[in-house]
Amino acid sequence: MVDVTVEILVSGIVQGIGYRPFVYNLAKELNLKGNVQNLGDAGVKIIVQGPKEILDKFIELLKENKPKLCIYESFQVNWETTSSLFESFDIAKSSSETKGIGFSYLPPDVSICDECLQELDSKERRRTNYPFNSCVDCGPRYTVIEKIPYDRPNTVMTDFPFCSKCNKDYKNSDNRRFHAQTTCCIDCGPTYTVYSSSNEEISFSSQKDLVRFIAKEIEDGKIVAIKGIGGTHLACSTLDD
Structure with a gap:
């Protein structure tokens, strides 16, 4: 043939x-x-x-x-x-070339998929309770892209180089994080830090304890500003006057 x-x-x-x-x-x-x-x-x-x-x-x-x-x-x-x-x-390496064959637009942020959700409760330390867990099927897109074409250096994730294990996931064609630009873990990705209303840092022994603290603050009627890699969200209880 x-x-x-x-x-x-x-x-x-x-x-x-x-x-x-x-x-x-x-x-x-x-x-x-x-x-x-x-x-x-x-x-x-x-x-x-x-x-x-x-x-x-x-x-x-x-x-x-x-x-x-x-x-x-x-x-x-x-x-x-x-x-x-x-x-x-x-x-191939992305190109600045334009073909103009039709309208293209950026994808929206996508809620966490079932597989990434399961990893939050897994025994794999790198992603257990890790709040920025994502893969090729889920995670931030629109809010992290700074310019196109869509590659990690053109997103806010450029400030977080891969660790060796995430780099291995990214290059493995059998892995669901193959060429997933938001791939990261506790060893190389962003983490949460808590500051009080007086801008003083509050320390925690784990990310899980941090999340529990934030949940309790919201439960007690506080308003929490949560800054993620794609923007800031104000969180409060809808049951509190």
Whole structure:
């Protein structure tokens, strides 16, 4: 079978929702070559090579099995003449290039998924009761992005370099944190610090004790300003006058 080349340009909600890992794993599964790349207009470009019938299946699966947060506004397929062959399939470095094929927009913040929620009660120290736990399917998106394309250096997470274990998770294509830009843990990510109304720091032996203290303050009628990596929320009891 003769290899052919196809360029696929997609727009919509396609950055920050695990789209590149999805494309990467699908291409690997079908033994295709090429790359996937975030663009500067929040779209994604895919260049892929392989037998025509396998590429047709690849395109079909891109549409049918897309990540749950993905919304296509446009899906453009351009068949091209194969001038050179790729040796593997990779996630290419993001580009400032714009294709203007359709409207793309940033994904919203997503509430914690079941798997990340379960980790909060796990015995894995790095993520037990860790308030910023997230993966490719959940966590902050819109409120942490400073510019596009969506990559960690273009978010507020740029101030929190990966520890060795998070870096391993990020690079492992079988891990649900593969290329998840908000990946972090207690060893390398942000943590909560409590300050009183007089701006004095209050110390705790663990994050769990800190959360219990905040819950008690709210229960007692206090108003708490909670500053996260995506903004500040005012928390109070709706049952207190």
